[in-house]
Amino acid sequence: MTVLSWSSGKDSAWALHVLRSQGVEVEALLTTVNTTHDRVAMHAVRRELLEAQAAAAGVPLRIIDLPWPCPNEMYEARMSVAVRRLIADGFEQIAFGDLFLRDIREYREKKMEGLQIKPIFPLWDIPTSQLASEMIAGGLKSRITCVDPRKLDAAFAGRVWERSLLDEFPPEVDPCGENGEFHTFAFAGPMFSRPINIHLGEIVKRDGFVFADMTL
Numbered sequence: 001m002t003v004l005s006w007s008s009g010k011d012s013a014w015a016l017h018v019l020r021s022q023g024v025e026v027e028a029l030l031t032t033v034n035t036t037h038d039r040v041a042m043h044a045v046r047r048e049l050l051e052a053q054a055a056a057a058g059v060p061l062r063i064i065d066l067p068w069p070c071p072n073e074m075y076e077a078r079m080s081v082a083v084r085r086l087i088a089d090g091f092e093q094i095a096f097g098d099l100f101l102r103d104i105r106e107y108r109e110k111k112m113e114g115l116q117i118k119p120i121f122p123l124w125d126i127p128t129s130q131l132a133s134e135m136i137a138g139g140l141k142s143r144i145t146c147v148d149p150r151k152l153d154a155a156f157a158g159r160v161w162e163r164s165l166l167d168e169f170p171p172e173v174d175p176c177g178e179n180g181e182f183h184t185f186a187f188a189g190p191m192f193s194r195p196i197n198i199h200l201g202e203i204v205k206r207d208g209f210v211f212a213d214m215t216l
Helices: 010-021 047-057 072-088 102-112 128-137
Strands: 002-005 026-034 061-066 093-095 118-120 141-147 182-188 199-206 209-215
Touching: 002 010, 010 026, 010 047, 010 128, 010 182, 026 047, 026 072, 047 061, 047 182, 047 209, 061 072, 072 102, 102 118
Parallel strands: 002 026, 002 093, 026 061, 093 118
Antiparallel strands: 141 182, 141 209, 199 209
């Protein structure tokens, strides 16, 4: 049995598609939610949109509730409890949508050492310019929910992540945002049975980031 770490963004959505194309059945989506604001951690996506994604993907959610602020020790403790529950329920693999950040992969692998669950990385080391093109050509549609204005102009918040948008990125910005330049919400693509109709709301600056709110 396989669980997928689900951020609500394009990379985890594409990882779901890739796993299925490889014959791997994903039986749960594991997500962290900031209970103070009832939104997906970092991506700041409302819980109702997260639930709409899971329904369209046909995969049940497993939510890890986190307070805000959340010390790293508490995050790790709650993640450990969730992983052990997954193991008890028969899950043997946990997939991550990481692309090339070696320290992140090594951190995940270290946390899984000695446990009866194997971390897998279906998108690992695919050049991100190639991966972005494959995602867009494959029908994945997403919208930018969060921008780090130290790395990317705040004006990109709320825009659809598409070919024309990538052409506007400065050369130092990774097309998939793997260095933390931006985060997305996937609302359509081959991993979903139907598109998720979303509406762009207010764009706000908070905690040093720019967030684009979205509603159903």
